[in-house]
Structures are given as C-alpha cells and as structure tokens.
Amino acid sequence: MRAEAITDVQTKSTTTDVVTAADRAVERQVIDSLRSARPGDTVLGEEYGEAAAPGPGAVRWILDPIDGTVNYLYGLPQYAVSLAAEVDGVVRAGVVINAATGDEWTATLGGGAWRDGRRLRCSERTELAQSLVGTGFGYDAKRRAHQGAVLAQLITQVRDIRRFGAAALDLCAVGEGLLDAYFEKGLNPWDHAAGGLIAAEAGAIVAGLAGAPPGLDMVVAAPSAVFTPLHDLLVELDAAGGA
Template sequence: MVEAEGGVVIVASNAVGPAPGELLAVAVEVADRAARTARRMRAEAITDVSTKTTDTDVVTAADRAVERQVVEELRRLRPGDTVLGEEYGGAAAGDDGGVRWIVDPIDGTVNYLYGLPQYAVSLAAEVDGTVVAGVVRNAATGAEWTATLGGGAFREGRRLRGSARTTLDQTLLGTGFGYDPARRAHQGAVLARLLPRVRDIRRFGAAALDLCMAAEGALDAYFEKGLNPWDHAAGGLVALEAGLVVSGLGGVPAGPDMLVAAPPAIFAELHDLLTEVDAAGGP
C-alpha cells in the first residue's frame, strides 16, 4: 500500500546522485504500465456499468488507482525517493540531492471520461528542485515523449526542436481553462482579445500533451494559468529541451500564475501580448 502520513507519500530509504538517464529509464517503465492500467480501467468501466455508480466515480477511481500503482512501483524500483502526486499530495521539493517524483496519473480526465484520445500519464524526476527527467505517455494512443535535462527531447526516438514560426500573427496557440466559473469568464475575455492577433487557438484539455505538442511543433506555442506542478513538470521539460522558452510572465518562473512555452523567436512578442490582455489576471 501507499504510505501517506501527513500528506507526504514516502517510498522507503535514500539513494543519492542518479544520472538523469537512469531516472528516465525508470520513468518510462513505470509510465508505460500506468498508461496500460488507465486504458484498461476505462474499457472495463464502459463495458461493465454495474461496477460503477457514476461516470465521475470511474475517473476518480482510475486516477487514484493509477497513482497508487506508480507510487508502489517507484517504491520497488527507487527506495528512498519521495513522490508528489495529484491525488495523494506529497513531499515538498528538497535540496539534499534526493529525488522527488512528480506524477499526474491521468492528465486530461474530462477527455478520459468522454473517451477522447487526449489523456496521459505524466511522470517527472526532480533533484534539488530541478526537473531532470520526464516522460509523457498518451494512454489512449501510446505516443510517448521523453526528455532529460541537457539531453534533448524526443518523441519515440525522434529529436524534437519546436516550431520554426517567427511571427505571432501566424502562430497556432494552445491553451487551457480552469474549472472555476469566474476564472473561465476571465479566460474567455482574454481569448476574445487574443484571437484577432494569432492564426488560431486550440484547446485539447491536457496540459502535459499540449506542452509536448508545442515541443514537436504541432502547436507553435502554449500558455495557461492555474497549472499545478504535476500538470507541467514532465511536459515542461520536454518543451524546454526542444528549445522552447518555458517561463511565467515578467521573468517569474512558470507556475500557477502563468506558464508560457514558445520558441525564442516569438516568446517576447507573445509574452508582451499576454501581459497586455491580462492573461495572468482574474481569479
């Protein structure tokens, strides 16, 4: 079982100084099995409706089951590391050289509920507060993106280098929305001001996948307010290692107030536009 005392998930005694590639290998192994579990649980819920009470319960049960599986496998493979997860909380980032894993068991839970093929397992390894390895695996399709700090970003062996777009008016921009009605109203107003200034806007509903799509150039850039560490830890590293600038506004690191991921050629212009339309404002 997962040990969770005081909101801290503990995985057992400490091992210090692993190479990013070693951590990535663990992440890929664990994420692959977790994605299989997520996909299987959705199929079983759809075909055996007597096992569930509501559609929401299906999603909640899958989120928790997948996260428990991830933690238990990390406990076996990496005794001593800690885990920060969406469902069970976790440890604060340390500065002792230990490893903290950051997991989103099913990023894109509304897509998962509706059967849309945009939901993913996101797993990142952080050392001394810096993410050094990460994997995002689309559980619906099997597509996989990986990165190590300083080692580049890849989709199934193909090196990623982001979009070559150089002008904002030709930029296909990805984003996402919060669930609070007041925040959504503000975000809608922001979009109304952005739309005339860019090629178009897409909302796919899974931040980790959005960041990976920006890393491979399927989106030219991406921004969103309200992301948690598990939403962007792995995908943010993939985007960074693909050559994108990943940041907040005004020189602040990416975080809950704002995350922007864009090629260097358009980052400054997009940054200024997002500031102008108050994208980080509102509730």
C-alpha cells in the same frame, strides 16, 4: 479499466473538475513501483499529495496519473500519464505517454527531447500572427470568464487557437512543433513538470510572466521569436489575473 473506472466518478474543486477511480489506481500503481525501485525518493502526486518533503539532493517524482481526465471520461483520445524526476527544485527528466494512443515523449536535462527515437525541435515560427496557439481553461467559473475575455482579445492576433484538454500533451505538442505556442493559467507542478522539460529541451522557452518561473500564475511555452510578443500580449491582457 476505463469502462469500469468511468462508473466511479467524483468531483474535486468544482462539479466539472472530475476524478475517476482510474486516476487513483494509476497513481497508486506508479507510487508503489517507484517505492519498490527507489525507496529513498519521494513522490508528489495529484491525487494523494506528497508523503514527505525531499531532502537536499534527493529525487522527487512529480506525477499526474491521468492528465486530461475529462477527455478520458468522454473517450476522447487525448489523455496522458506524466512523470518527472526533480532534484533540488530542478526537473532533470520527464516522460509523457498518451495512454489512449501509446505515443510517448521523453526528455533529460541537457539531453534533448525525443519521440520514438527522433529528436524533437520546436516550431521555427517567427511571427505571433502566424502562430497556432494552444491553451486551456480552469474549472472555476470566474476564472473561466476571465480566461474567455483574454482569449477573445488574443484570437484576432494569432493564426488560431486550439484547446485539447491535457496540458502535458499540449507542451509535448509545442516540443514537436505541432503547436507553435501554448499558455495557460492555473497549472500545478504535475501538469507541466514533464511536458515543460520536453518543450524546453526541444528549444522552446518555458516560463511564467515578467521573469517568474512557470507555475500557477502562468505557463508560457514558445520558440524565442514568438515567446516575447506572446508574453507581452498576455501581460497587456492581464492573463495572469482574475480568480
């Protein structure tokens, strides 16, 4: 429904933070299917929020109907549906599908990360200076200014930077070794729940800064040898600061 959906575009947090009719339609479709198959579960979705808080031992599905909506709007083939199953605050399973290409990544806790029947391993890079690092930017102008300042100091200390515009796919790229590392401030649970599990099950460390879990302040994903120097540099540059 892309041709139809991009004619019905609204904004959320800022004028550049867009949501299309397809975002809402996909979320409704997935929620309806989940409730039909598993009526006792709850769903946390980007567009409609959460119907009810999950009880102990209950499954909560975490859904981003279109991660990379701006890419979707422009026809750039880098946007995804991301779905994770969480129990008692721990993500147990995740799937990310690039809706433009059909590529699909999956993971289960302790069961590894997979793509097309092939088990994934993250990069074996050992030096930050030789690492290709992915990142993303927020929609608020003040946050972008801070992120740009951080990036200006970081870019001279890594191989190069990539910004693809879909956090879930960036995390899958770390899991597959297409990126050596990734970091971003401002990610919500639906942005990183499934992709984070895929990267972690492929051998990457996925965490926040200073021992914090991955979340709004920061998500960092990298192989162990690169994680520590990247983490320490991000702390030094106050990457979690700003707006």
